[in-house]
Amino acid sequence: MAELILGGARSGKSALAESRARDSGLRVIYLATAEARDQEMARRIAHHRARRPADWGLAEAPLYLAAALSRHAAADACLLVDCLTLWLSNLFFAGAAGRQAGLGLAVDCPLLTGETQGLLDALPALPGRILLVSNELGWGVVPMHPVSRAFADQQGRLNQRVAAACERVTLVAAGLPLELKPG
Secondary structure (H helix, E strand, O other): OEEEEEEOOOOOHHHHHHHHHHHOOOEEEEEEOOOOOOHHHHHHHHHHHHHOOOOOEEEEOOOOHHHHHHHHOOOOEEEEEEOHHHHHHHHHHHOOHHHHHHOOOOOOOHHHHHHHHHHHHHHHHOOOEEEEEEEOOOOOOOOOOHHHHHHHHHHHHHHHHHHHHOOEEEEEEOOEEEEEEOO
């Protein structure tokens, strides 16, 4: 079963996903998408790492998430992906999307398109439990910069498509879960 857990920054979405992973009774593998490109991100990664139980596995998947999910998914495993937003950002700037958006062009990036479609194709066939954490960016103001607008558009589309592919979708606000699509 796949579940998408959405929320704003510091909403408690990762804590909820970690709680559900612990409660699953399955072997847990944390799929980290973040890259420590500066000291602030390194601190955030360290904070998440310190919260996780020592017996959880770890796989890093900054770009090729579908392949990592397929490699680690098993009937006796719970895979926790934290988070789709950082993964999408990695794809957005590793390929041509960020550069195209900065020039005011439509985003047409094979890496971004291929990897997001790969995730959507893989999800229904994965055994075990899959928990996907993502940011809900659509409730804020429309960003002023074209790159930020293009990214927010991509994030919104990704969340919609992943939500459609998941059996369960939960929104977290102020640490409180709201079931949008009960599993």
